[in-house]
Amino acid sequence: MAHESTGAIYTAAGANLAIAVAKFVGAFLTGSSAMLAEGAHSVVDTTNQILLLVGLKRAEKPADAKHPFGYGREIYFYAFIVALLIFLGGGIFAIYEGVHKIRHPEPAADASLFGHPLSGFWVNVGILGFAIAAEGYSCLVAMRAFWAEKGERPPISAIRRSKDPALFTILVEDVAALIGLVIALAGVILADALDMPALDGWSSVGIGLVLVGMAVFLMIETHGLLIGEAADPDVLAVIGEVVRSEPGVAHVNEVLTQHMGPADILVNVSLDMADDLSAGAVEDVVTRLDRELKARVPDVKRVFIEAQARSASGGGLARQDAAARSG
DSSP states (O other), X not given: OHHHHHHHHHHHHHHHHHHHHHHHHHHHHHOOHHHHHHHHHHHHHHHHHHHHHHHHHHHTSOOXXXXXXXXXXXXXXXXXXXXXXXXXXXXIHHHHHHHHHHHSOOOOOOEEETTEEEOHHHHHHHHHHHHHHHHHHHHHHHHHXXXXXXXXXXXXXXXHHOSOHHHHHHHHHXXXXXXXXXXXXXXXXXXXXXXXXXXXXXXHHHHHHHHHHHHHHHHHHHHHHHHOOOOOHHHHHHHHHHHHTOTTEEEEEEEEEEEEETTEEEEEEEEEEOTTOOHHHHHHHHHHHHHHHHHHOTTEEEEEEEEOOGGGTTTOTTHHHHHXXXX
């Protein structure tokens, strides 16, 4: 799904760059803290998308002597940095700006364009309307790419089980951005309608809380991928089916998998081979299993098979099989 992730990232980056410029212009003209917070949020989002593109590019580097399993986890590292930047550069900044505006409320200032007076209120509303339209399109692109990957799973479950942090990070970012824009628009409208400038600050705090919550969620998800997660339970089921169907296998002692990247799975299998197999026959079994596993699961890039007596395996019968059944 790398091509879909990349397309969604480029769309999001272009939209956020245009939105950031518009928001900062609005903040400069009107003095709105919610608009300033939203501008900072868009800058952070644009930076994040650049970082994700860097991560995807670095993850494509071939394996070498220093990194024999390749660089696929680079994208996990960059996705974690993105979550951290959202927390610090977006959420905390928005809360700080909001608290400052609550303590020192000021009404939105009127502006002028080429000598013509402009209402600060309508400047903010117009810019936020444009931002909602642009962010909505970006979110639609990310949603389509995510929907193509998630299959029949519920969205939250699909995010929890996804191994492509670039895709779900963009989706979560876009959804949070839309929520933030709605909060900003509500704050601007209510502050003007009720003549309570402090409401603009409270909307900035609300935006910050949304971003902090989203960042914590992304940190938790990318942390699991960064330290190493097993393959999806459906993949584990296929691996178990292939291994058990091999006539030369007397018992499957253990199946261990780990994602080295979104589309790079390492498989380690401990098998008790039939006692009457010759060394040549064991080699044939290993060759067939390696070929069949890679054919059935294209994301499987490396297969390590260990021939071991069942009694010597420590009773560790397919711990990940159990995880697959419970998942």
